[in-house]
Amino acid sequence: MEIVRELPLDQVILGDAVRIMRMLPAASVHCIFADPPYNLQLRGELRRPDDSLVDGVDDDWDRFTDFAAYDAFTREWLEEARRLLRKDGTLWVIGSYHNIFRIGALLQEMGFWILNDVVWRKANPMPNFRGRRFTNAHETLIWAARGRESRYRFNYHAMKALNDDVQMRSDWYFPLCTGPERLRNEHGLKLHPTQKPEALLHRVMVSSTGVGDIVLDPFLGTGTTAAVAKRLGRHFIGIERHPAYVEAALGRVMRVEPLSDAAVTVTAGRREVPRVPFGSIVERGLLAPGTVLMDRTRAVQAVVVADGTVRVGDLQGSIHKVGAAVQSAPSCNGWTFWHFERDGVLVAIDELRREGAEGA
Numbered sequence: 001m002e003i004v005r006e007l008p009l010d011q012v013i014l015g016d017a018v019r020i021m022r023m024l025p026a027a028s029v030h031c032i033f034a035d036p037p038y039n040l041q042l043r044g045e046l047r048r049p050d051d052s053l054v055d056g057v058d059d060d061w062d063r064f065t066d067f068a069a070y071d072a073f074t075r076e077w078l079e080e081a082r083r084l085l086r087k088d089g090t091l092w093v094i095g096s097y098h099n100i101f102r103i104g105a106l107l108q109e110m111g112f113w114i115l116n117d118v119v120w121r122k123a124n125p126m127p128n129f130r131g132r133r134f135t136n137a138h139e140t141l142i143w144a145a146r147g148r149e150s151r152y153r154f155n156y157h158a159m160k161a162l163n164d165d166v167q168m169r170s171d172w173y174f175p176l177c178t179g180p181e182r183l184r185n186e187h188g189l190k191l192h193p194t195q196k197p198e199a200l201l202h203r204v205m206v207s208s209t210g211v212g213d214i215v216l217d218p219f220l221g222t223g224t225t226a227a228v229a230k231r232l233g234r235h236f237i238g239i240e241r242h243p244a245y246v247e248a249a250l251g252r253v254m255r256v257e258p259l260s261d262a263a264v265t266v267t268a269g270r271r272e273v274p275r276v277p278f279g280s281i282v283e284r285g286l287l288a289p290g291t292v293l294m295d296r297t298r299a300v301q302a303v304v305v306a307d308g309t310v311r312v313g314d315l316q317g318s319i320h321k322v323g324a325a326v327q328s329a330p331s332c333n334g335w336t337f338w339h340f341e342r343d344g345v346l347v348a349i350d351e352l353r354r355e356g357a358e359g360a
Helices: 017-023 067-084 100-109 156-162 198-208 224-231 243-254 278-283 319-327 350-359
Strands: 011-014 029-034 085-095 113-122 138-145 171-174 214-217 235-240 292-294 301-304 310-312 315-317 339-342 345-348
Touching: 011 243, 017 067, 017 235, 029 067, 029 198, 067 085, 067 100, 085 100, 085 198, 100 113, 100 138, 156 198, 171 198, 198 224, 214 224, 224 235, 224 243, 235 243, 310 319, 315 319, 345 350
Parallel strands: 011 235, 029 085, 029 214, 113 171, 214 235
Antiparallel strands: 085 138, 113 138, 292 301, 292 339, 301 310, 310 315, 339 345
């Protein structure tokens, strides 16, 4: 299968998840969020002996599922996920008791390194109408690094700030997706049965990605991951096999207004930021002298100098000093202000700091 030369950034792609993933280049995404189907929609509908359809959250799901086939499907997309993740990338998978334990076991078998299991406790769960089991009031997210030695990203201080200066716990409390956020069809019915709340994806991305990072969702549904990524200044790649969901996701993403750079830069603590001087980035050839840097809007351009400074006209100095001067600001974080072009995409030079720390 032909590998695409450029990533389809900020696009929603109609097609089979595994087939599309196989076309993408290895080590190309920072984060993957996956809400895989409970039943084998990719292999045909799951039905009971009486030919009635088994819903993804039906209590009878585990009675009629071909677990060997489901495991094979899971392994197939997880293999591609691991290939696509950068060495410092992480994977989020969400599911319920129907499938999350099988996925977790396969993750460990395949070399992923599980960092946390997070419980999403639902403020307004659907009741159990049969009255034969406890109400399913939570789902489980598994957060895993690509491997045990991965220098994965965790924005600890951002999570602490989000939680009123208290360490963020692994039990998250959010309501189900309701109100105007819930997409509905022309009959007023839910367009997608398991649409996730945007608040959940907001926390996922703020905790484990940075501005400009690439987030892949191989089972995009109606586009929650894409919408949140665009709002937070992340790039997204969404794959979905259902045409109606693709249409809804495209319309949803088009309506999203990205936040300003100042609004999406997360709180950083010293231990999250590698101590790499900008000069060492230049010395090691990660950014060659003469390279043109620019702000996110491409309105301001600077040239990298061999001594690790940058120059804008007659103004020359550190990335921070020059960044502040061109904005007439008292200070500037040059690592997040300045960007360079890589394969046609603007990338913050902060990305080179992480790469430099890994190679040190």
